[in-house]
Amino acid sequence: MSKKTGLGKGLSALLGDVDSTSYATPAVNSVTLSDNHNPAVATFIPIEQIEPNPYQPRVTFDSEALDELASSIKSIGLIQPITVRQIAPNKYQIISGERRYRASKIAGLKSVPIYLHKVDDRNMLEMAIVENIQREDLDAIETALSFQRLIDECNLTQEEMAFRVGKKRSSITNYLRLLKLPAEVQKLVKIGAISMGHAKVLLGVTEESSLLPLCELIISNDLSVRQLEEKVASLGKSHEKREKKEVSYPESYHKVAEIVGKYFNNNVSLKRNDKGKGSITIQFKNDSEVENFLQALENSKL
Secondary structure (H helix, E strand, O other): OOOOOOOOOOHHHHHOOOOOOOOOOOOOOOOOOOOOOOOOOOEEEEHHHEEOOOOOOOOOOOHHHHHHHHHHHHHHOOOOOEEEEEEEOOEEEEEEOHHHHHHHHHHOOOEEEEEEOOOOHHHHHHHHHHHHHHHOOOOHHHHHHHHHHHHHOOOOOHHHHHHHHOOOHHHHHHHHHHHHOOHHHHHHHHOOOOOHHHHHHHOOOOOHHHHHHHHHHHHHHOOOHHHHHHHHHHHHHHHHHHHHHOOOOOHHHHHHHHHHHOOOOOOEEEEEOOOOOEEEEEOOOOHHHHHHHHHHHHHOOO
8 A cells, every 4th residue: 555645746736826927047146135025025035045944844755756846846947935034134944835945956946936924933833834734745644743733832722723724623633633543553644554544443443452453454455444444343343242251250259369379479260150150270380389378278277
């Protein structure tokens, strides 16, 4: 089950919702933008004056996809400007568009078009995360972590997030629930070995020890979400049967097992049916355990 990168879309990956008119790339050595600079107008600045966003939600960038984007940029230029904020004279920090920035460097561009915005650290983080969720091909776990950051670091509610990213609140809740899965399962979702649909089904599995075996079944047998649902349902029924078969013992039985077990390293088991008939099994390692137990019985004058 290979991961769909969602990349290699040609012009659609570059154009977004901007006009398809290409920007010429002038030779620019230095640019100083005034405070009243219109943030809606693209301006060219040297690419060396731009630095990555320290709040970037995306932690991995597909090298093959970057090369594809760089090749396209070489051919037609960078269509969609990079959004930045100014942090010092002739120094800018990316708010959104790091993938475009990296591809532009690979393509050898000396200057790139930018939109300039004034934002503080908190707003920058929020803008970067929201922009990534809306526009980038984040995997489900990256998206979930981005939503969690909006909650933890930007103090946004799920309703506020839903409004900002244009998703239903139920969708946000489903993403956040993925973070409850064990790290091993999250990794499989992240690399695309199992889908978000599979992960949502796995969230309903009560026995954590069953999760990785189920993941192995999904991958080895290419199970659909529906097939996984049926498998989980059958496991649930088996678990219910096992619970019904378990017999509850009176407290006196546990007391006997506890007393006798002291002499045999707790290797004592009890079996009893519904009518009260059963057996006590003692496993011992050597003669000394039996002799010590016998001595204890004699001393108690039973």
